[in-house]
Amino acid sequence: MNVSFERIVEMMKKDDEARIRACYHKFLDMSADALVWMMAVDMAFLLEFLQVYAMKEEGGVLEEVTSSMSHVVDVTGKNLSHMAILRDVVMVENQIPLFLVRTMMEHQLRKLTSGQVKSADETLKMMLMGLYQELTPFHEQQLPDVDINDCDHLLDFLYHMTVPNNKELGIMV
DSSP: OOOOHHHHHHHHHHHHHHHHHHTSSSOOOSOHHHHHHHHHHHHHHHHHHHHHHHHHHTTOOOSSOOTTTTTTOOTTSOOTTHHHHHHHHTOGGGOOBHHHHHHHHHHHHHHHOSSOSSOHHHHHHHHHHHHHHHHOSOOOSSOOOOOGGGOSBHHHHHHHHHSOOHHHHTOOO
């Protein structure tokens, strides 16, 4: 099933607006249309940006950058704005609820592959792990197993990776 971007926005407005607003600690003084369009555009950019990390995690090399990704990275995987984008991605005010990112990923995977090789959760986690490894000053041998369904947003995922709980470390209490 090929779902258009506009249709995803309509579904978000109908199904997810209240849940989106609940993810924030202060009132979002904007219309439903403005909120869901802002989330959709930001998610589309974030997913495109994170694709580089999925490729790196799979051991792939960027041999060719598609025209849709050329504004994000060059063939080496970086461009001059890369660090500025990383800084903006982790800013508190730029956090997008991960349930929305996962939903967009599901639509994207459904569109790209008829027989999904990986689930949206697996693919998103691989992307986030790659991002974590790019950002972290720590280089642990064994990384915690963070369930992305337990994370509210990207910054929450990075927090759980840096300060894991017993469950994420595999310690049974």
